[in-house]
Amino acid sequence: MDYQSFSRKSISDLEKIYRLNLINSVSGYKSANLIGSISEEGTSNLAIFSSVVHLGSDPAILGFIMRPRTVERHTYDNIMSSGYYTINHVDTQHTAMAHYTSAKFPSSHSEFELCRFKEEFIDGFSAPFVKGSPVKMMMKFEQEIPIEINGTIMMVGSIQHLMVSAEAIEESGIINLEKSNTAAISGLNTYYSPQRIAQYPYARVGQPSQNLLKE
């Protein structure tokens, strides 16, 4: 395989947009999620995030990465004032409007309206879900963890309520993301529709993984 090689110095010397595109691509696929929140004044907010990461199953904990002084600031303020937010899968039919939530709309406007998503509420929680999203979670803010090296923040929350498209959930509890039509993201702006190629049992020494989908 032919490679293009970059040293630390040559990465640092790259033109800014090229470097943003390259370095945002290197981690591979990322989850496409819309985070819903609501301000003290009652204005809802919706923003796309590609950094949601699994932290634990019991209790059910997820993290995501926040840049404090950027477009996502409304999300941060709303989470801090209300204590709650929602995480909603982006389906492959709605990537254009999901991407558009990253434009710098003023805080007095709701991306739900501007990007044509419908809000949905459940009893006991103020944060808005995205109606029709195949997997959606009500999250309680638990902790913010500063990442000193570059000033980003990991926001940690616990799942309070989870709704999964009945069609996509398998007997084992696994969510079939092909059936839920969940989109993947790479880099800053590329969206993918993945196809399932393999499912392996829990790995054990001496038993190389067999693809269960091909049995």
Next chain:
Amino acid sequence: MDYQSFSRKSISDLEKIYRLNLINSVSGYKSANLIGSISEEGTSNLAIFSSVVHLGSDPAILGFIMRPRTVERHTYDNIMSSGYYTINHVDTQHTAMAHYTSAKFPSSHSEFELCRFKEEFIDGFSAPFVKGSPVKMMMKFEQEIPIEINGTIMMVGSIQHLMVSAEAIEESGIINLEKSNTAAISGLNTYYSPQRIAQYPYARVGQPSQNLLKE
């Protein structure tokens, strides 16, 4: 859309394996990466991780989540003693052996050998790359960040050297993950081969996103 709903209490009451499958699925797609490292005794180690997350482009910083007392312990020990590790994309042809690296092999054995990956070294760094991986990075350990709520750890590192399949890198710096054959993961054991469906320009107010791939 019909949903299956889970309250916080009903998630906590689920049978353990069902809960692991469900909660590991809810964050959506994850990157499939092999992390390579080497012990003080010179035994190399290779382990699959699905939690690599972008933290910054300048300097180029990535994080991943580590559970301290589990199968990934060798990776942690090696990173702490040597200060370096590699992150290597898993291509769609090698998901079975990549998954098999998660079996609990003894520390005296190398997963490179047991799972039939070839090591590759570059001058000045001890950590082994995965030969043939389409995107591979030499990482310098920068910081470990404890996540108090459940004892997991975010490992933060900076890219020292990056090698990208020449065929997959576009003029803009974007890596086309379809061309690099990078695999995605969902949950604990399902692998996906994604197809590019859309690429949007930087989002600006008043300019809803147009799919550049369809132009």
